[in-house]
Amino acid sequence: MPRRVVVLSLFCLFAAGIFVLPAGAQTTDEVRQKRAEISRVEARLVRLQADVGAAYAEYERAVDRVEALNRRIDATSEELIAAERELAEARSALEAQAARVYTSGNVGFLDVLVGVEDFSEFAARVELWVRLLQAQQERVEQVREVRAELAARQRALEEQREERMALVERAAERRAEAVRLESQAREYLTSLNGELRAAIQAQVFAERAARERQERILEARRVELAERIRRQAELAQQRAAARREAAERAAAERAAAERAAEEAQRRAELAQQRAAEAAAREEARRRAELAQQRAAERQRRAELARQQAAAEQAAAEQAQRLAAQEQAAAERAAEQAAPVEQASYEAPVQTRQQTVPAAQQQQPPAPEQPAPQQSAPQQQPVAEQSAPAEQPAASGQPASEPSSSGGGNPNLSGYPTSHPNYPWQPHVAQVAHHIEQKFGVTPTSYDGHSPSGDLAIDFMVGGHCSQLGWDIANYIAANADAFKVDYIMFCDKFYSTFPNWNGPAYTWVYWGDGAHYDHVHVSFKP
Structure with a gap:
């Protein structure tokens, strides 16, 4: 501008x-x-x-x-x-x-x-x-x-x-x-x-x-x-x-x-x-094989029972023959001389008492003790003679099952309330220490264990339904109330302190889950 x-x-x-x-x-x-x-x-x-x-x-x-x-x-x-x-x-x-x-x-x-x-x-x-x-x-x-x-x-x-x-x-x-x-x-x-x-x-x-x-x-x-x-x-x-x-x-x-x-x-x-x-499919096949094994085991036990019955029958027949022979000898002695009738009578009796076999003097209370015979049907197999105590009786119960929860009251006050294997609750840890000291078996557990890891113990006993496992299971069952036990599982059987759908309380019943053969599972109350 x-x-x-x-x-x-x-x-x-x-x-x-x-x-x-x-x-x-x-x-x-x-x-x-x-x-x-x-x-x-x-x-x-x-x-x-x-x-x-x-x-x-x-x-x-x-x-x-x-x-x-x-x-x-x-x-x-x-x-x-x-x-x-x-x-x-x-x-x-x-x-x-x-x-x-x-x-x-x-x-x-x-x-x-x-x-x-x-x-x-x-x-x-x-x-x-x-x-x-x-x-x-x-x-x-x-x-x-x-x-x-x-x-x-x-x-x-x-x-x-x-x-x-x-x-x-x-x-x-x-x-x-x-x-x-x-x-x-x-x-x-x-x-x-x-x-x-x-x-x-x-x-x-x-x-x-x-x-x-x-x-x-x-x-x-x-x-x-x-x-x-x-x-x-x-x-x-x-x-x-x-x-x-x-x-x-x-x-x-x-x-x-x-x-x-x-x-x-x-x-x-x-x-x-x-x-x-x-x-x-693999699990079904395994269960089928297990069922076949169980059927074979039942068939083997039936065969053993049949052999034992045959052996008992043969022993009874042998005893009858021996009794008939003794009776005939006594009659012949009575016919020979009347003055010495009493002495002749006592002698055969004494002879009879000395010659009667053990099967005649003592009746076999169980299939594990048949009368000694020479024939093949009277000989027991080695597997039957060494059968563990878990063989079930006619009712399906183990031979050493307890009839009630009694069996002593072990003093657990001297055991610590913790265990290095797992953080169990105090009373569970004391039972773990007690069983470990008594039977020499190390207790184990894991997270998610039924009912929970701090209320459950597994005692690994090895083998298939071993005698050691039955000893531990029966001992714990005998002290179930003292140990505050809820239930026990071993060898496909179940022991409970409360009535269940398979049987009354404080009894062993067949469980049928096809498990717990090599270890004893124990669940405790809180």
């Missing part, structure tokens, strides 16, 4: 001078004044022309900076395109690797689940897959960070370009203002007299031609810059469309990967179901 005021003031002064001085009436002083006034106007015009040149130079510098920013934006755009391409490749590699985790051939996901021989190999394969996926994921994240950094850099450069364009606009406005002021000065100079005005106009025309050339050059540059901006906008639209297409393709590939993962999971569940069915 001050520059415009000055130019307008000069213009007014020149106009006033021209109108005041009539043609042919100028004096030497007036000419001198006019020349001085022209000199001042020329000096002012030179300064205005310098301002115009500076405005054009500033405009050219602004345009050059915008072009430099455009080159940097182009380079950043190319880097961003390369980063997006690399990101797409990394994502494709990651998704392909994830798909191979579920759908690969010889070392696929199903092979990892069911084709390994032990857990360590399974864990090693799973860890290898996880590491491969993590490496691919890290690469994707790195490329994504580089792409984000390039995008941020491009946005910053575009913001700088907008600022530079604003500077270009301001430089153009300044140039236009300088040109307008110069035009006003030229219009003032046109009012000057002949030769001075012609000389000034010739100089102005030359400068105007130069400025017009510069304006044409700047206009061409401005058109070129607008065209480049338009092309960049179109390129940005194309890139956005490409990114949308890439996103759609990635979504389709992710959906395919998810479907593949679901299919792999379904196959894994099917494999687990088949494994469970195989385990169930």
Whole structure:
């Protein structure tokens, strides 16, 4: 605004001078004044022309900076395109690797689940897959960070370009203002007299031609810059469309990967179901074999009972024959001499008492002690002679089962209330110490033991329904109330201190779960 005021003031002064001085009436002083006034106007015009040149130079510098920013934006755009391409490749590699985790051939996901021989190999394969996926994921994240950094850099450069364009606009406005002021000065100079005005106009025309050339050059540059901006906008639209297409393709590939993962999971569940069915079949087969073994054992015991009955019958027949022989000998002795009848009578009796076998004098109370005979059916097998005390009687009870909860009241006050094997409750730990000291068997337990780990003990006795196990089980049953016992399980039999669905309280009953053959399980009351 001050520059415009000055130019307008000069213009007014020149106009006033021209109108005041009539043609042919100028004096030497007036000419001198006019020349001085022209000199001042020329000096002012030179300064205005310098301002115009500076405005054009500033405009050219602004345009050059915008072009430099455009080159940097182009380079950043190319880097961003390369980063997006690399990101797409990394994502494709990651998704392909994830798909191979579920759908690969010889070392696929199903092979990892069911084709390994032990857990360590399974864990090693799973860890290898996880590491491969993590490496691919890290690469994707790195490329994504580089792409984000390039995008941020491009946005910053575009913001700088907008600022530079604003500077270009301001430089153009300044140039236009300088040109307008110069035009006003030229219009003032046109009012000057002949030769001075012609000389000034010739100089102005030359400068105007130069400025017009510069304006044409700047206009061409401005058109070129607008065209480049338009092309960049179109390129940005194309890139956005490409990114949308890439996103759609990635979504389709992710959906395919998810479907593949679901299919792999379904196959894994099917494999687990088949494994469970195989385990169930194996358990059924084992139970069938156990039932067959039990049936064979019952058949063997029936055969032993039959052999024992035959042996007893043979012994009875032998005893009858011996009695008949003794009776006949006594009758013959009575017929020989009447005076010695009493002595003859006593002698056979004594002889009878000495010759009667052990089977005649003492009747066998149990199948384990048959009368000694020479025939094969009267000999007992070795397995029957050494049968443990857990052989059940006719009612299915163990031979040494207690009839009640009596059996003494052991003093447990001297035993500690804790045990190094497991944190049992105090009264349970005292019983564990007592049985360990009495029978030499180490007590054990585990979390989740029925009814709970601190109220249950297992005494591992080894073998199949061993005599040691029955000794421990019967001893604990005899002291069930003193030991606060809830129930006992051993050799597929159950002993409870409360009435249950298999029998009354304080009795051994057949349990039928096919377990507890090599250890005595004891559960305690709280």
